[in-house]
Amino acid sequence: MYQQSQPEPIDAISRRSLLSAAAVGALALTLPPVARAPASPGGARVRRAVRPYSTPLPIPEVLTGADLTIPMREAEVAILPGRKTQMWTYGASFPGPTIRRPAGATTRVRFEHRLPQQAGELTVHLHGGHNRCTEDGQPGGLTDAQPQSLYCDISSGLPAAQSGNDLLITPGGDRTYTYEQIEEGAPERSAFQWYHDHRLDRTARNVWRGLAGMWIVDDDFDASLPLPRGERDIALMLADRSFDAYNQLADPFAAERRPPNDGVTGRHVLVNGAALPHHRVRPQRYRLRVLNASHFRAYELRLSGGLPMIQIATDAGLMPRPVRRSRVLLGPGERVELVVDFAAARGEHVHLLSGRRAHGPKGLGSATYAGPLMQFRVGTKREADRSAVPPQLRPLPAWVAEAPATPSHMWRFTVSGGFRPRWLVNGRSFDPTYADATARLGETVTWELRNQTAVAHLIHLHHTDWYMISRNGRRPPPWEACLKDTFFLDAGERVLIAGRVSDYTGKYVIHCHMLDHEDHGLMSQFEVLA
Ligand code: C2O
Ligand code: CU
Numbered sequence: 091m092y093q094q095s096q097p098e099p100i101d102a103i104s105r106r107s108l109l110s111a112a113a114v115g116a117l118a119l120t121l122p123p124v125a126r127a128p129a130s131p132g133g134a135r136v137r138r139a140v141r142p143y144s145t146p147l148p149i150p151e152v153l154t155g156a157d158l159t160i161p162m163r164e165a166e167v168a169i170l171p172g173r174k175t176q177m178w179t180y181g182a183s184f185p186g187p188t189i190r191r192p193a194g195a196t197t198r199v200r201f202e203h204r205l206p207q208q209a210g211e212l213t214v215h216l217h218g219g220h221n222r223c224t225e226d227g228q229p230g231g232l233t234d235a236q237p238q239s240l241y242c243d244i245s246s247g248l249p250a251a252q253s254g255n256d257l258l259i260t261p262g263g264d265r266t267y268t269y270e271q272i273e274e275g276a277p278e279r280s281a282f283q284w285y286h287d288h289r290l291d292r293t294a295r296n297v298w299r300g301l302a303g304m305w306i307v308d309d310d311f312d313a314s315l316p317l318p319r320g321e322r323d324i325a326l327m328l329a330d331r332s333f334d335a336y337n338q339l340a341d342p343f344a345a346e347r348r349p350p351n352d353g354v355t356g357r358h359v360l361v362n363g364a365a366l367p368h369h370r371v372r373p374q375r376y377r378l379r380v381l382n383a384s385h386f387r388a389y390e391l392r393l394s395g396g397l398p399m400i401q402i403a404t405d406a407g408l409m410p411r412p413v414r415r416s417r418v419l420l421g422p423g424e425r426v427e428l429v430v431d432f433a434a435a436r437g438e439h440v441h442l443l444s445g446r447r448a449h450g451p452k453g454l455g456s457a458t459y460a461g462p463l464m465q466f467r468v469g470t471k472r473e474a475d476r477s478a479v480p481p482q483l484r485p486l487p488a489w490v491a492e493a494p495a496t497p498s499h500m501w502r503f504t505v506s507g508g509f510r511p512r513w514l515v516n517g518r519s520f521d522p523t524y525a526d527a528t529a530r531l532g533e534t535v536t537w538e539l540r541n542q543t544a545v546a547h548l549i550h551l552h553h554t555d556w557y558m559i560s561r562n563g564r565r566p567p568p569w570e571a572c573l574k575d576t577f578f579l580d581a582g583e584r585v586l587i588a589g590r591v592s593d594y595t596g597k598y599v600i601h602c603h604m605l606d607h608e609d610h611g612l613m614s615q616f617e618v619l620a
Contacts, residue, residue, distance in 0.1 A: 145365070
């Protein structure tokens with residue numbers, strides 16, 4: 091029933107006809123099956139249909155050193171069956187290598203720009219990290235390679251230090267980022283983070299081509315818990331992409347896509363860079379870390395056979411208490427960590443699926459993908475399992491109780507009118523010299539996020555982790571009454587969050603993690619003052 095190969099990216103068709111995301115999903119499921127033998131001009135078959143669950147789940151290489159070098163370069167990556175896909179990669183793979191480091195341990199990563207000149211300047215952001223603003227992957231401003239911005243208000247001729255251009259990586263050059271992995275002077279909390287490109291106007295294109303990788307921060311507290319570890323701790327990156335008949339990435343960015351219809355979705359949902367992979371597991375507990383690295387698509391995760399998922403962590407690491415979930419909504423940029431006990435499915439195949447959001451809002455970007463994502467093949471051999479999910483995990487930090495009840499700042503997200511609409515934050519598109527709010531080191535601020543558009547947004551704030559106080563005036567569900575860094579706001583929603591700024595001063599961005607929205611103006615800044 092699920093078509094594995096279509097000659098034209100369905101997202102291109104849907105954008106042209108401005109269908110809602112819900113209609114797109116329905117369309118994807120009702121298209122007649124197409125039998126095709128895509129051929130190169132010479133007649134050689136270059137693409138074969140995806141045979142569901144025939145590919146093993148790729149596990150990216152794990153780097154654990156304090157001083158790392160990662161070349162950003164073109165590489166041929168095996169994604170779909172048949173011809174390899176040329177991508178822009180971190181370290182010649184997609185996803186890039188997984189970096190795994192102890193909290194509090196300084197880590198230096200030298201990123202070398204070996205991509206073609208046309209890639210222009212690049213910048214790398216560690217999403218979920220708490221870092222000095224110079225190490226945060228600032229988007230930068232206009233350059234010779236990028237002399238204008240269609241959607242952002244940026245003056246040309248700004249001094250490099252004002253636009254953030256001094257922090258960019260030029261073709262042929264390199265930059266070493268220093269990550270101290272501390273918070274309030276102490277080691278930061280364990281968390282599942284990720285790194286990706288963050289360049290002004292071009293983040294969507296650069297990430298689509300492959301510039302994304304995962305990062306795991308470990309700490310002593312997490313290690314002291316009896317959670318599954320080792321090969322029973324698996325990180326999964328979900329990312330959708332479309333391909334042409336030669337297995338090369340489609341280019342949805344060639345045509346102009348205008349707000350509010352600028353969400354790019356791909357035909358294939360890849361898990362760690364493979365379409366519908368399988369993974370062999372033992373009939374024991376596993377810790378599954380799931381990242382939604384898609385540009386626009388949301389998922390509602392569930393397991394076949396109704397196998398329960400115990401959520402233990404959010405974007406920002408361990409929750410105060412585990413929460414049993416039957417479905418988990420995950421928008422672009424969000425992460426979730428789930429403990430799944432495969433003992434209940436010994437000898438069976440369990441599928442990780444995405445389903446339709448029950449009674450979900452109808453706005454563009456709110457509907458979830460419907461279809462299978464991957465298969466777990468559960469072994470038959472009974473083995474003792476000494477892992478467990480403790481009833482208490484990590485308590486909330488003390489500052490949460492001190493957060494002001496009324497917001498000191500409101501972030502309003504709107505879309506402008508006119509011939510070329512833009513996304514706006516408090517009436518402006520992105521300007522690297524402008525900060526819309528300030529906070530002082532050591533201060534706990536409460537801010538309101540207000541989505542005043544008819545489209546969903548995933549609002550992500552840099553610098554620190556944020557506690558959700560309320561959603562639409564009501565107490566959030568237990569899986570959101572937590573620290574997080576990315577917030578799902580359906581059309582018209584408002585969310586109250588509190589955060590404690592510490593350690594580093596300077597400007598930090600707040601933006602939508604639907605990458606086209608970010609590129610098309612939905613980004614602003616706040617400034618942390620001494
Ligand atoms: Cu994952 Cu500012 O981004
Ligand atoms: Cu958005």
